[in-house]
Amino acid sequence: DVVGGGVDALLLAKVALQYGPTDGVPELKAQIVKLLREEEGINASPNNILTTTASQQALDIVGRTFIDPSDPVLVELPSYIGGLQVFNSYGAKLMGIKADDHGMLIDDLEAKLSKLRQEEEHYKFVYIVPDFQNPSGVTLTGERRRELIKLSERYNVLLIEDSPYRQVRFEGEAPPMLYKLDSTHNVISLFTFSKTLAPGLRLGFILADERIIQKMAILKQSLDLCTSSLNQLLAAEFLKSGIMREHIAGVKSLYRARKDAMLEALERYMPEGVTWTRPEGGLFLWVRLPEHMNADELFFEAIKENVAYVIGSAFHCDGGGQNTMRLNFSYPT
Template identity: 55%
Template sequence: MVEYEMFYSNPTTKAKRSEIRELLKLTRKPEIISFAGGLPSPLSFPVKDIKEICQYVLEKDADVVLQYGPTEGDMSLKEELAKWMEKDNIRVSPEQILITNGSQQGLDLVGKIFLNQGDIIIVEMPTYIGGLQAFNSYMVRMEGVLQDDNGMNMDLLERKLGELKGRGEKPKFIYVVPDFQNPSGVTMPEDRRRKLLELASEYDTMIIEDSPYRELRYTGNQPPPIYSLDTEGRVVSMATFSKIFCPGFRLAWIYGPAPLIDKMVMAKQGIDLCSPSFNQAVAAEFMRRGLLSKHIEKIKEMYKEKRQLMLDSLEKYMPDSVSWTKPEGGLFLWVKLPEDMNTVELLKKAIENNVAYVIGSAFHYDGSGKNTMRLNFSFPSKEQIVEGIKRLSEVIKKEM
């Protein structure tokens, strides 16, 4: 027998099978109402338009769209994206954009160009699980800064940066999901974004702005992207087609200062040569026809109603000691139970009662947040939202 353990790299030896993935397997039974996924509703996929555009690009350009493409990404798609982002006051040239296989690859590329083993990075508490996974594979040390209803708390960040400086240490970057965060649903207002930039400048570190949900705002006003406020070249940002088109295309884009994008292009070459040419051509044509903004309006209408229904159902059924965020967009909201409750224990009972969520501790780099959970409102049907929240409330009440 070969002893495989002897051959593994350090990150692989250290990697643990995710507890949450094991738990989530239990939630796939058909009788379960699941608020656990992070999936867009399949009813939102623009199947008819995609069918027509696939045929069109094949007839027009088969020799290009079925061929390898440049690592940087298809120029016509990048031109469309540069134009698209102007509405948010983001001014980038196509050379400052790299097309990636999902933002998940963008996170890995950020890790590849910035992180050495033992480096420090700062993350929100809670933060996106996939970010934790991507950065953990570079064997970094994480420092967490708690969120409140307005995202990462800037006083706590300032204190953390001061502490690190006192120890002679400097974080490589601060990772934030500023718009309708996954998992909490909260959004960082403009003054915090400006403060974040100020602190990054004062303590000489970078900011990674990961924003898959910015386009999905159902109420209120959108603060400017952190990238658009930066005057020093300290921000690398990413956006994705996953939640505004379809995740199966695995298409996203990362943009930032040209020298950094150039390094990421080199890193991507060694990973996959290029993102799928065909998918890029279809996405570019979808944008060229002006379909993306119309499509986003449709998705927003669909999710806006579901979000309201989940908020109303929580209000109606949950006991007083339970609280939750009221996201103005995105796909998720965040529920807090009394401090002495444990959502890992509770999940088994929830599953017995045919309802599921994601445990909050999975979104904390240090496993804290035991009394929290994430709920998704984009995937379940309206009937499931009402019935599922009713069931979940019963489980919580019984446990109290």
Template identity: 40%
Template sequence: MVNFADRMSQLKGSEIREFMALTAKPDIISFAGGMPAPELFPVDEVIEAMVTVLKENGQEALQYGTTEGVPRLREQIAERMKAKNNIITDIDHILMTSGSQEGLAFSAQVFLNKGDVVLMESPSYLGAINAFRTCEPNFIDIPTDSEGMLMDELERVLETTKNVKMIYVIPDFQNPSGKTWSLERRKQFMEIINKYEIPVIEDNPYGELRFEGEYLPALKSLDTKGLVVYLGTFSKILAPGFRLGWVCAEESILAKYNFIKQASSLQAPTISMLAASKWIDMFDLDAHVEKIRECYKNRKNTMIDIMRKELPDSCKFTDPEGGLFTWIELPESVNAKELSMKCLAEKVAFVTGTGFYPNGGHENTLRLNYSNMPEEKIVEGMKKLCRIIKENL
């Protein structure tokens, strides 16, 4: 019998990834994943950029590179972070990763020992929970309201809990809830962070996908002590297949991420970095993001309108100002897992909410994605879902 490392007992497959295999079938209406709309990928432009890279820098594109990543791409990221997030940084504070998921896994390795405590929003991103579990921490999830994490509860936990090593948050269009932190909540949070000097992982894959309202400053832009580690990605604004994310952090912290990157995969893919950089030089990323925003806004509005008309008052749901997800809380008597089986029988898929709570529970919740299905499929699938919910109340 094979003896595995103790940490393997803490790990299990992602419910979302398991659903993706099932929902890849063309007859399934899937609200389960967090995938962008593939019809919006700029395929022809990427071909042009890729061919240009291979013709002009083919040997470099197919060779190993530095762990930090292609300098020109890091320059472009720094410029964009200043323009979009009000974060003043440079290439020496940016490390390229193979998607922002790798940044989450590295964060656990950099900050956590077995038994240390991670704080996060309640609920929080399932992929982050699974990434952190590899280092066997304890989780405390902090309650939230419509403006984000509750600061009184956060400070109470920090005052009374030993070995809090890291706080993980998604302030913009949170996965899974779709909630966005208010400006006042962000300022309060940074005051508390500066007081206790706890490292913060700010995950921002959805920040540019705002449909309405004003952009709010990233936590990193309010960071005066170098405590915030910012994770960004091209997966939601260009193409997830590039597998390109980045970590932006203070130098002494970023050096630790660099060591982990060297030990795990050496570097992000050279050809992806050069192709993405060339695409940004050749084409208009802002115009592309605006096209994505308009599409997702319409799809979100379609989904929310149906829920407003069809769901009973006992069901609560979020109406996000951006991002990819909305979140439903059913009456406690309804089990979302049982509901999902009934929906799958009618070829509609969603992800149950319990996996987004690190300590389990909340079996009456579910997450819906609206970015990946065309509007006619959203209408068909949501009418089925709402009917099945009403039948089970």
């Protein structure tokens, strides 16, 4: 009964139900600083952190802070649909960067950045989900991460590192976070507790240079004043008590088994010419049908009874991807 006990104690403290600081409750920020140091080797100060009403609000804050109508925004092909929708809502001109099973193609990004620079376009940021990407399940390699950081310096472009699944790695070794590799304050990282604690808490945070955090905190004030103090203190308690670590361990072993089962089913049932990604974590994998094929009735027949899928074109800002689909292996079969 840790939760019930925790809530009572917190209520007694008379903090949980009051307005909190816009940038976040200090108790939670302290736990986040600790988490970043222990898990990622990142030395952050509380001033580098803005707690948010989960990562959807973080994306909205990024969009509203940086996008003026018709600004180019560079995104992966495919990319997270929630991000694309937010950037579209602020009038961004989305430009797709090619990706393979090791993440974004850095050469293609450089070609696009170089063209934008020649055209004197007002580009601001590259949006990337480097770990177990939604939708593809792909992780950007360490080498490409270093190249990406160099590019961000050369072209003076911000990198938005959206990292909701990073803690849910069930095999292989994690390359360092982009934020960790960056030494020029070009990286803004978005985190959420939706996958590691509970979506219903609506809790996440932004990690960035102090001046950016200050600017975003002023904006957040007009969005919702502050994120629920009660939920922030609950999360701080979950982090402190080790409940989060236990919870993640359980999630990992469950998802790993489901991923393996799905890969096995794909091996068994997929016809020649169909390929798929082999994620080392997260929730999703990505299936590519032969180029000439479209979402085919027979194909869906074969899998529709035990997997959830989304048509891949929904994740392509360029209208492509008709022969692809996202499978979610985290659902029970």
